[in-house]
Amino acid sequence: xxxxxxAYDALALSLKVSLVATLxxxxxxxxxxxxLARRRFPGHALVSALVHLPLVLPPVVTGYLLLLTFGRNGAxxxxxxxxxxxxxxxxxxAALAAGVMGFPLMVxxxxxxxxxxDPRLEEAAATLGAGRWAGFARVTLPLIGPGILAGAVMGxxxxxxxxxxTITFVANIPGQTQTLPSAIYAFLQxxxxxxxxxxxxxxxxxxxxxxxxLSEWLARRMAARIGA
Amino acid sequence: xxxxxxxxxxFDGFALEAxxxxxxxxxxxxxxxxxGKSTIGNAVAGLxxxxxxxxxxxxxxxxxxxxxxxxxxxxxxxxxxxxxxxxFPHLDVARNIAFGARYAPAGAPGLDEGAIMAMLGIxxxxxxxxxxxxxxxxxxVAIARALLMRPRLLLMDEPLAALDGPRKDEILxxxxxxxxxxxxxxxxxTHSVAEIARLADRIVVLREGRVLRQGDITDVLSDPAMVPLxxxxxxxxxxxxxxxxxxxxxxxxxxIGGGTLRLPGxxxxxxxxxxxxxxxxxxLVSLARPEGLSSRNILPAVVEEIRRGDGPGVALSLxxxxxxxxxxxxxxxxxxxxxxxxxxxxxxxxxxAVARADIGS
Numbered sequence: 001x002x003x004x005x006x007a008y009d010a011l012a013l014s015l016k017v018s019l020v021a022t023l024x025x026x027x028x029x030x031x032x033x034x035x036l037a038r039r040r041f042p043g044h045a046l047v048s049a050l051v052h053l054p055l056v057l058p059p060v061v062t063g064y065l066l067l068l069t070f071g072r073n074g075a076x077x078x079x080x081x082x083x084x085x086x087x088x089x090x091x092x093x094a095a096l097a098a099g100v101m102g103f104p105l106m107v108x109x110x111x112x113x114x115x116x117x118d119p120r121l122e123e124a125a126a127t128l129g130a131g132r133w134a135g136f137a138r139v140t141l142p143l144i145g146p147g148i149l150a151g152a153v154m155g156x157x158x159x160x161x162x163x164x165x166t167i168t169f170v171a172n173i174p175g176q177t178q179t180l181p182s183a184i185y186a187f188l189q190x191x192x193x194x195x196x197x198x199x200x201x202x203x204x205x206x207x208x209x210x211x212x213x214l215s216e217w218l219a220r221r222m223a224a225r226i227g228a
Numbered sequence: 229x230x231x232x233x234x235x236x237x238x239f240d241g242f243a244l245e246a247x248x249x250x251x252x253x254x255x256x257x258x259x260x261x262x263x264g265k266s267t268i269g270n271a272v273a274g275l276x277x278x279x280x281x282x283x284x285x286x287x288x289x290x291x292x293x294x295x296x297x298x299x300x301x302x303x304x305x306x307x308x309x310x311x312x313x314x315x316f317p318h319l320d321v322a323r324n325i326a327f328g329a330r331y332a333p334a335g336a337p338g339l340d341e342g343a344i345m346a347m348l349g350i351x352x353x354x355x356x357x358x359x360x361x362x363x364x365x366x367x368x369v370a371i372a373r374a375l376l377m378r379p380r381l382l383l384m385d386e387p388l389a390a391l392d393g394p395r396k397d398e399i400l401x402x403x404x405x406x407x408x409x410x411x412x413x414x415x416x417x418t419h420s421v422a423e424i425a426r427l428a429d430r431i432v433v434l435r436e437g438r439v440l441r442q443g444d445i446t447d448v449l450s451d452p453a454m455v456p457l458x459x460x461x462x463x464x465x466x467x468x469x470x471x472x473x474x475x476x477x478x479x480x481x482x483x484i485g486g487g488t489l490r491l492p493g494x495x496x497x498x499x500x501x502x503x504x505x506x507x508x509x510x511x512l513v514s515l516a517r518p519e520g521l522s523s524r525n526i527l528p529a530v531v532e533e534i535r536r537g538d539g540p541g542v543a544l545s546l547x548x549x550x551x552x553x554x555x556x557x558x559x560x561x562x563x564x565x566x567x568x569x570x571x572x573x574x575x576x577x578x579x580x581a582v583a584r585a586d587i588g589s
Contacts, residue, residue, distance in 0.1 A: 123275050124314040126301040128377050129331025135302075138327070142318045226318035 007200050009175050010183035015207075017091060017179055018159035021099035022152055029103060029151060033110035034136070038119070054165075055104040063168025066097055070169075093170035094177050098159035105158055106151035113147020114140065142226055146219045153215035157208055180204050229380055229413050231255075235271055235281030235291075244268070244278075244437035254407050254414045256424040256445070259434030265417045268434070269385045272415065273308045274301030285381060302331070307374030307412070311386040313366040315358035321369050322354040328377030338378035339411050347405050348372045364395040368402060375412070382406075385417045397585055400426055404589045421462045425449065425505035426588035433457060450552040452535035452543035455508065460541055464507035465554040471496050479524060479579055486549010487527040490579055496589065505586035508543060511555035512576035515565055524579035529553065531571045534562070546575050 035041075036048055054062050070077040070087040077087060087093035117140055125135035141148075163181035170177040172186055184200045187193035234247035244264040248257075259265050270276035272283060274290065277298055283291040285306070290299045307328075315324050332338075345351050348368045358366060367387055374382055387403075388396045400423070407414060407427060416427060424431055424445060431448050433441040435457065441448055448454060450465035469482035469489055480494035482502065489504065496502055518526060529546035536542050542562045546553045553575050567573065 118314075120310070120312070120314055121316060123301070124308070124310065125316075125327070126275070127273050127304075127306065127308040128328030128373065129302050129305065130328070131300070131302045139316055139318075 004196075004199075006174055006178070007183060007196055007203070010178050010180050010200065011203055011207075013091060013094070013175075013178065014160055014180040014204075017094045017098050018156050020092075020095040021102060021159040022156045024095070025099040025103050025106060025155060026148070026152055029106035029155070030110055030148065033107045033114055033151075034140075036107070037111045037114035051107050052104045054101050059101065059162070059164025060168050062100060063097060063165035066093075066100065066165065066169045070096065087169075089170050089173065089177060091170075091177055094166050094179055095159075097165040097169045098162045098179075099155075101162045101165050102155035102158035105154040109151035109154055110144060110147050113144040113150070116147075117143045145222045145226060149215055149218055149222065153211055157211055160204065160207060160211075229286040231272065231286075231381055231413070231415065232284045233268065233272060233281075235268070235278040235283065237267055237271065237276070237278040237280070242437060246434065246437065246439050248432040248439050248442050250413065250415050250430065250432075252410070252413045253429035254416050254427050255430045255432060256428035257415060257417045257432045257434060258419065258421070258424055260419055262436075263434045264437040265419070265434055266385055267437075269308075269383055269415070269417050272381075273306050273383055274299060274304045305332075305336075305377070305380045307377055307379030307382045309367065309370045309374050309382065309384040309387045311389050313358070313363075313370040315361075315366055315369060315373070317358055319358075320354070321350065321356050321358070321361070324358065324369060325350065325354075325373045325376055327373060332376070332378040336378040337411070339375060339409060341376060343409075344372050344375045347409065348402055362395070363391045364399045367391065367399055371402070371406065375406075379412060382412045382414045383417070384414060386419070387416075388420070388423060389418070396423075400585075400588065403427055408589065421449075421458050421464075422505070422585065425464070425466045425503065425586065446552065450545050450554045452533050452545050452554065455535070455541075455543040455554070455556065456537060460537070460539075460556060461509060462507075463543070463554060463556065464505055464510075465545075465552060467504045467506060467551050467553070468501060469504050470501050471498050474498050484548065484551045486547075486551050487529075489527075489577075490524045491582055491587070492579055493584055494587070500589070503588045504582055505588075506553060506577060506582060507586075508554040508556035510577060510581035511546075511553060513544070513546070513555055513557055513561070513565065513567065514574045514576055515571075517574055518576060521576070522578075523576045525575075525577040527553075527575045527577070529573055529575045531567050531569050531573055533569060534567065536562075546573065548575065 032051060068074050072081060072088050087096050121139055122135050125139045130138060161181060166179055167182055172178050172182040180200060184197050187197035231250040236245045244267050246268055257265050257268060267276065271278045280293050289297050290304055291297060348371055350369060350372050353365055353369060388399060418424060428445050431445045432439055446466050446468065455463040467484045469484045471480060471494060472483050473481035474494060479490040479492055482489040482491060527548050529548045532545045532547045534542060534544050536559060540558050541556050542559050544555050546555055555575060
């Protein structure tokens with residue numbers, strides 16, 4: 001029973017962490033994707049490389065870099081702590097780690113969908129009187145809906161599965177920072193924990209498959225609505 | 229509302245240097261592909277920033293490189309109809325059309341919505357999605373969309389180029405109605421002389437990024453110097469003709485200010501003014517009034533200007549009262565007839581030579 005309680009705690013925490021990570025990183029991902037897809041500026045390649053960094057770095061390195069930056073003694077972490085925002089060894093830190101790790105996947109999916117939108121449609125919107133924001137909101141955004149959805153699902157799935165950076169940055173504190181993967185790892189470390197680990201594996205798989213199915217269904221509806 | 233353009237732009241080894249004016253009515257910008265037409269269109273619409281120059285509309289400076297002024301496209305209030313329509317795929321026709329209406333300033337002049345819908349026949353299409361529309365329907369919707377933002381100028385960039393022949397003929401009457409409504413000046417970019425003959429009041433002839441000629445279409449198109457620019461088979465004058473006698477089954481009579489044309493297939497009412505495009509190659513020249521000839525149009529004329537081409541052809545302009553007719557004959561015939569400017573002659577035209585599509589309102 002205690003194992004089950006810990007398992008459900010981990011699931012609830014993972015869902016919360018992933019949802020918060022996705023919601024917070026999505027607007028940033030859209031902005032960065034738009035910048036990379038539609039603007040040419042000095043440092044374009046550098047920004048693109050930075051965005052993709054969490055994808056290619058060992059997760060433990062990303063976690064350590066987060067700790068260095070957002071830890072209590074980190075440059076940004078110290079500053080934020082004076083504002084009452086703490087990441088290190090809190091669930092918020094898990095969300096930050098999950099968001100950072102999922103970010104490249106989100107940007108990639110959204111950038112591809114923006115590149116697929118004919119810029120001449122945006123020009124047409126401008127000639128009709130729509131400024132840059134209005135044109136983006138009324139033409140580009142609806143047309144990239146499926147791409148945003150795909151990016152969000154990818155980001156969410158990545159957040160649900162994120163382990164290396166999370167455990168490095170916020171450790172593995174049951175009820176506080178113990179996400180689903182961390183819990184699976186923890187159960188596998190104790191004798192007799194295989195059963196609980198297996199239940200969590202099934203749970204994690206169920207959530208992942210459910211998310212993908214839901215996104216497929218939403219994407220189909222959205223595609224029909226935008227006439228793509 | 230007059231548009232004044234004087235710009236220079238250079239890219240990919242192409243240099244545009246063009247200055248022209250466009251007033252009320254339809255001003256055609258005519259040139260082959262690669263002559264810089266669309267570059268001019270984009271600069272006027274605010275989608276391209278030229279290297280140098282100035283663009284003014286109705287006294288407002290839209291662009292002035294030297295002064296660092298470049299009004300954003302969204303604030304120029306120039307309605308643009310693109311070749312590919314560029315309708316928004318995620319919106320139905322009603323929403324596409326309404327897209328720009330909210331940005332129109334209150335009280336801006338222009339046709340009201342009902343009149344635009346009726347003029348362009350949009351009502352039956354309102355619930356449809358762009359992808360289910362035919363090419364001609366798409367362009368009508370695109371025109372309505374541009375008009376509903378109450379533009380100060382309507383810029384049409386090859387609006388018919390993507391359509392096949394029958395679709396073009398289907399949409400031309402809509403464009404004539406729009407022109408005749410007189411609500412908005414139109415700049416019409418095209419490489420088709422046939423469209424210009426039907427629609428334009430003025431023409432700006434563009435070649436390799438330069439303006440070679442601009443003026444009223446009746447003057448420019450009947451100028452022998454235009455023949456090599458337009459192409460020998462396409463060259464021809466536009467006559468402004470008034471229907472004086474109508475004979476639906478037979479030949480109707482049309483006054484061209486110095487002569488009478490007799491043409492079949494005229495459906496216009498008596499008193500109505502039509503534009504008739506007469507191809508230069510369909511006009512014969514005779515020194516004496518021909519007799520026993522099947523041609524129904526034999527018009528007394530005076531040779532005005534003669535221009536020899538590089539090939540075997542010669543272009544001449546013939547004055548018929550106030551009207552001017554362009555004819556193309558061979559150099560051999562010119563020698564034989566010893567034609568000189570000022571000589572009296574007869575212009576001969578087969579009644580059936582004028583195609584139905586070459587008669588417009």
